[in-house]
Amino acid sequence: MEVPKVSERRRWALGLGVTLLAVALVIAATAFGGTSSKRSAGSANAKTKGGYGEVYKANPAVLKKTLFDAKLLPPRGMARNIALAAFGRASRKINYNLAMKCYNNDGCKTGTGGKLTVAYVEPFGENVYRHISKMEFILQALTYKSIGKIIYRTAHSDLNQALADFRAMIAQKVSAIVTYPDYADAELPVFKEAKKAHIPVATYAWGYVTGPGTNYTTVVGENVCKLGRAYAKVMNKYVKSGDIAFMGGFPGNPLSAGWQKCEEPALNPNIHVVAKEPTNWDASKVQQVVSGILAAHPNIKGWSYEYGLGMAQGAFAAYQAAGKPFNAVLTLRTDDVGMGCKTRQLHNPKLRVFYYTAGNSQIRVALTSLMMRLKGAKIPPKIVFPIQLQSEAKRTECVKGYPQEASATSLVPLKLLHRMYP
Numbered sequence: 345m346e347v348p349k350v351s352e353r354r355r356w357a358l359g360l361g362v363t364l365l366a367v368a369l370v371i372a373a374t375a376f377g378g379t380s381s382k383r384s385a386g387s388a389n390a391k392t393k394g395g396y397g398e399v400y401k402a403n404p405a406v407l408k409k410t411l412f413d414a415k416l417l418p419p420r421g422m423a424r425n426i427a428l429a430a431f432g433r434a435s436r437k438i439n440y441n442l443a444m445k446c447y448n449n450d451g452c453k454t455g456t457g458g459k460l461t462v463a464y465v466e467p468f469g470e471n472v473y474r475h476i477s478k479m480e481f482i483l484q485a486l487t488y489k490s491i492g493k494i495i496y497r498t499a500h501s502d503l504n505q506a507l508a509d510f511r512a513m514i515a516q517k518v519s520a521i522v523t524y525p526d527y528a529d530a531e532l533p534v535f536k537e538a539k540k541a542h543i544p545v546a547t548y549a550w551g552y553v554t555g556p557g558t559n560y561t562t563v564v565g566e567n568v569c570k571l572g573r574a575y576a577k578v579m580n581k582y583v584k585s586g587d588i589a590f591m592g593g594f595p596g597n598p599l600s601a602g603w604q605k606c607e608e609p610a611l612n613p614n615i616h617v618v619a620k621e622p623t624n625w626d627a628s629k630v631q632q633v634v635s636g637i638l639a640a641h642p643n644i645k646g647w648s649y650e651y652g653l654g655m656a657q658g659a660f661a662a663y664q665a666a667g668k669p670f671n672a673v674l675t676l677r678t679d680d681v682g683m684g685c686k687t688r689q690l691h692n693p694k695l696r697v698f699y700y701t702a703g704n705s706q707i708r709v710a711l712t713s714l715m716m717r718l719k720g721a722k723i724p725p726k727i728v729f730p731i732q733l734q735s736e737a738k739r740t741e742c743v744k745g746y747p748q749e750a751s752a753t754s755l756v757p758l759k760l761l762h763r764m765y766p
Contacts, residue, residue: 557725
């Protein structure tokens with residue numbers, strides 16, 4: 345090899361040194377970090393903290409709005425990652441006109457050309473809570489370019505139709521299904537059929553059906569047993585002794601059954617549950633049920649239920665018809681503007697109202713969990729949010745500017761809520 349001249353010799357030596365250093369660094373990287381280049385598609389990057397097509401980060405203001413406190417998230421791990429990814433998408437810009445079209449037509453093509461079809465299928469969808477959940481589902485789906493079609497179905501409280509709708513989605517080979525199982529384990533056969541067809545299924549609002557993680561992908565919601573105990577704590581403090589009543593949704597539904605079985609044994613011995621009545625979460629039926637219970641037990645001191653707006657639209661009228669002041673303690677699952685405003689208008693310090701977040705946004709978490717599952721993520725069978733009841737006297741549900749039908753913890757933008765409820 346020809347030896348370079350003096351000026352060239354320095355450059356040659358420098359280049360050789362750089363080359364040797366680069367080789368050494370490669371060898372060191374291979375020895376100490378050889379596995380780093382073999383991460384799975386879902387592994388979290390140190391900077392982005394995400395995976396499976398998601399970023400595990402959400403705006404704290406969004407978390408505070410929908411959870412009351414940005415820290416009220418599922419435990420650390422994949423459950424929390426899924427929740428953060430889902431709520432993070434709530435900040436993305438959406439075509440509101442397309443969202444309304446999809447809402448009004450029970451589904452739509454998104455225009456992205458995406459190959460995936462997602463479905464929200466439920467036995468009952470005829471109240472405001474379900475309407476808002478439907479819009480939450482649509483808005484979340486519209487954040488995914490891979491979703492080309494959105495489908496919504498309600499069976500109008502008909503179990504057989506609900507099963508038929510679910511099977512229709514399986515026959516259409518949709519990519520993922522979200523549902524609330526109003527009829528609990530009566531819907532288990534179609535869950536198993538979806539599992540056999542390799543279609544992931546998630547429920548929200550603690551729509552528990554036997555075998556999450558085995559018979560279907562996951563159940564999302566709060567720990568309803570802890571919800572029942574939180575209700576009992578309020579009743580023990582403010583009622584102390586006397587008669588109270590439980591109301592629920594459809595007979596046997598997992599949400600109502602879950603909190604009721606845990607509230608009753610946690611009550612003081614001097615508090616007696618004198619009625620347990622289903623209402624199908626129908627405000628007109630709430631009025632009938634409350635009227636009937638008041639006639640049989642005129643000294644009711646407390647009511648535990650889920651549907652705050654149902655109480656606002658039904659219970660107030662029942663008390664008025666009975667000619668009784670609404671002196672009672674209410675423990676409710678949903679925060680509803682209408683309930684808060686009705687309570688404020690009454691100016692009755694003997695009506696005490698306590699409530700939890702409505703949880704409509706849980707359906708976003710359910711959908712995101714399925715989208716991550718389609719990318720190969722291992723989804724926990726339960727995604728559970730902590731419980732923290734709010735007091736109407738300290739934090740009102742009557743939020744200025746919101747429609748009476750709305751929930752201020754919903755992540756449906758206010759502009760869209762006004763279009764839904766003009």
